[in-house]
Structures are given as C-alpha cells and as structure tokens.
Amino acid sequence: MSEQGVNLEFTLAKYDFDGAGQASSKLKRLLQQIGVRPEVIRRIAVSAYEAEMNVIIHSQGGKMLAVITPGQTVLEFVDSGPGIADIEKAMTEGYSTAPDHIREKGFGAGMGLPNMKRCADQFDISSTVGTGTRIKMSFNH
Amino acid sequence: MKLADIRDLLRAEVISGGDRLDIEIRSCCGADLMSDVLAFTKEQTMLLTGLTSPQVVRTAEMSDLVAIVFVRGKRPGQPVIELAGEVGIPLLATEYPLFEACGIIYQHGIRGTAPREGWQRAENE
Numbered sequence A: 001m002s003e004q005g006v007n008l009e010f011t012l013a014k015y016d017f018d019g020a021g022q023a024s025s026k027l028k029r030l031l032q033q034i035g036v037r038p039e040v041i042r043r044i045a046v047s048a049y050e051a052e053m054n055v056i057i058h059s060q061g062g063k064m065l066a067v068i069t070p071g072q073t074v075l076e077f078v079d080s081g082p083g084i085a086d087i088e089k090a091m092t093e094g095y096s097t098a099p100d101h102i103r104e105k106g107f108g109a110g111m112g113l114p115n116m117k118r119c120a121d122q123f124d125i126s127s128t129v130g131t132g133t134r135i136k137m138s139f140n141h
Numbered sequence B: 001m002k003l004a005d006i007r008d009l010l011r012a013e014v015i016s017g018g019d020r021l022d023i024e025i026r027s028c029c030g031a032d033l034m035s036d037v038l039a040f041t042k043e044q045t046m047l048l049t050g051l052t053s054p055q056v057v058r059t060a061e062m063s064d065l066v067a068i069v070f071v072r073g074k075r076p077g078q079p080v081i082e083l084a085g086e087v088g089i090p091l092l093a094t095e096y097p098l099f100e101a102c103g104i105i106y107q108h109g110i111r112g113t114a115p116r117e118g119w120q121r122a123e124n125e
C-alpha cells in the first residue's frame, strides 16, 4: 500500500435498513485483504457499524469516509442533522431516544456511542443542532 | 462443543451453512439488542436471538460471531439467508424460546462471554 493509503467514501441514507452495514462490511473485507490484525479489524468493524447505524437511524443521512494507511485507519462520519443537543448525555451508556420501531430491529440500547469510544484509539465527536454531527475515530493497526 | 451438538440439543433445523456444523462453539450470547452484542461479545461466540432482521447477520459479521440460532420458531426471510451465505455464517432455527434455549446450552457447559468484572467475580464466588 502507498503512504497516501486508500480512501473510501460511502453514502448513508436515512432508514435504509436493507443497505445498512454494507459500508462497514466492505471496509472490513478490505482491511482483511491488507492483512490488518483480526483484533484490530474487529474494533474497527464494530465501531464503523455502530456509527453507520446511528447515521441511518438518527439523522437525515450522511456519509462515511475511511482513510487507510499502513499504520492506521481513520473513519469520519458526517451527517446533515438534526444534531445532538447534549453530547455528554448521548455518550452515557443506556441513553437512547430510539423509537419503538427501531428497538424492534434490535437497536436503541444506548450503547453505540460508548462502544465506539471504547473501541477506538482516538474518538472525537462534535455536533451542532440544526446542522449535523461529525464523528472521527482513529485506530492504530 | 460443535455446532452439530448444539443442533441436536436444541432440536434445531439447519437453515443454511450445513457444511459448517463441525465448527467449535466456545461461548454463547442470548440477546435481542444488537448493540449489546456488539459491545459485550468475544469472537468465536454463537448468538441466540428472536430477531430475524438483516442487522442480526451484520452484527454477527462485524463481531466475528460464528453462528446464529433463531429461537421461538422464528424464520428469517430469503434476503437474510442470502446475506448470511455471503458472509459465511451458519443459521439454525429452534422452537425453544430464548430462555430455554440458553438454559439447555448452559447446562451442557457452555458459558457466556463474561464481559464485566462484576459478574465474573460473582461466578467465581
């Protein structure tokens, strides 16, 4: 792999439950081909999937960007709102605003954001109500 | 324990992945909340669940789970079966409800993934 690495970009559509997980799945396969350690791939895949689901469930849609270099994978998720008013609260285990029809699909435990933070070597979240949310995570290979 | 033993214990039907019944099951997890699975399981774990959405297969794929058993007689649709085939995860279905299915397997020596110190300690006491 070159030093510039590989760049991937995926569009994530609101409530696209059939397509949900495709981006994370492709990312995981690529990391396996490159030969990243399975333990690291697992943390990246789990975090990517949680973040992907959040954009699909909680936002109006957005995208996932991945930059993979020999030493690390950097993931960025950007969506177009509604944003998160209280990030500290959203980061609390068990806090969720997911409605019943989302819970029926197996989401809404309020574990996604804390799980991402635990899995990533670096985790950064910023959000503006009315504009959108941005999450950046880095994983050392 | 092999996946074939689990099939026998749960009198389960093999929906797909019948060529992989010799895989070793080291631990199990029973859940209907996928984020709990994503947060608390180890690899080489088998999932028992009452949900049949594509997200169950995706969750198993991301967490390196090795098999899925649908409980309470639930059956996934064809797209879910195809997705599981693509990612190489065998699917089974049992009539037992989640609690019973987990209990039967637990009785035969399979344990959970013990993620939290609290109940790891409780088990050792």
Ligand SMILES: Nc1ncnc2c1ncn2[C@@H]1O[C@H](COP(=O)(O)OP(=O)(O)OP(=O)(O)O)[C@@H](O)[C@H]1O
Pocket (backbone or CB within 6 Å): A050, A054, A055, A057, A058, A059, A079, A081, A082, A083, A084, A090, A091, A095, A096, A097, A098, A106, A107, A108, A109, A110, A111, A112, A113, A114, A133, B035, B036
């Ligand atoms: N991209 C987003 N846009 C707007 N709100 C969000 C976004 N991501 C998360 N949130 C808010 O933060 C809460 C907590 O998110 P988190 O991922 O931890 O849990 P969840 O998605 O509700 O459930 P789980 O991830 O366990 O299925 C959500 O319920 C939602 O209110």
Ligand SMILES: [Mg+2]
Pocket (backbone or CB within 6 Å): A050, A053, A054, A108, A111, A112, A113
């Ligand atoms: Mg979430």
